[in-house]
Amino acid sequence: MAAEIFRVGYWEPSRSDKLDDIELARLHSDTAYLAGGGNAARILQRAINRAGGNVSVDGAVGPKTLMVANSLNPKTLYNAYKIERWAHHERDMTRNPAQRRYRKGWRRRLESFNAHD
Numbered sequence: 806m807a808a809e810i811f812r813v814g815y816w817e818p819s820r821s822d823k824l825d826d827i828e829l830a831r832l833h834s835d836t837a838y839l840a841g842g843g844n845a846a847r848i849l850q851r852a853i854n855r856a857g858g859n860v861s862v863d864g865a866v867g868p869k870t871l872m873v874a875n876s877l878n879p880k881t882l883y884n885a886y887k888i889e890r891w892a893h894h895e896r897d898m899t900r901n902p903a904q905r906r907y908r909k910g911w912r913r914r915l916e917s918f919n920a921h922d
Contacts, residue, residue: 819845820866826879829886835842835918836890841909846920848893849874852886883921890915 809832819837821830824868830883837845843864850870851861857875874882894911 814838815842818842820871822874823866823871825875827860827882829874829879829883831920832883832918833887835914836886840890844893845876846870846885849890851858851889852882853877854883855885855889858882880921887915887918890898 816830816834817838819834819842821834821837824830824833833845833849836848840848846864846866847862849866850860850864853860853870853873854862858877858878860873873898891912894904894908898908903909
């Protein structure tokens with residue numbers, strides 16, 4: 806039941822099922838769960854650009870975002886994604902200092918994704 810809710814609510818809407826690297830897909834779907842689909846899409850797009858790709862950061866995972874993501878080195882993109890996800894958390898904490906109480910938890914959660922480290 807919980808797996809079905811996650812699949813329908815986060816995995817498929819984030820288009821994680823279209824990413825070739827399963828570890829990146831897991832990280833991306835977790836980001837969608839934690840930060841919302843639009844934020845996850847922007848994090849992916851920023852990571853793609855950081856990793857050497859070139860896509861618009863528009864918050865929508867479309868065909869070009871997927872094509873470029875799947876063409877990049879998986880380890881490079883995965884690690885760029887982690888950098889961009891933490892940058893997202895930092896921006897949240899800057900905008901809303903009350904969010905700082907989640908800092909350790911967010912850091913531990915992100916560090917648990919270590920497949921390509």
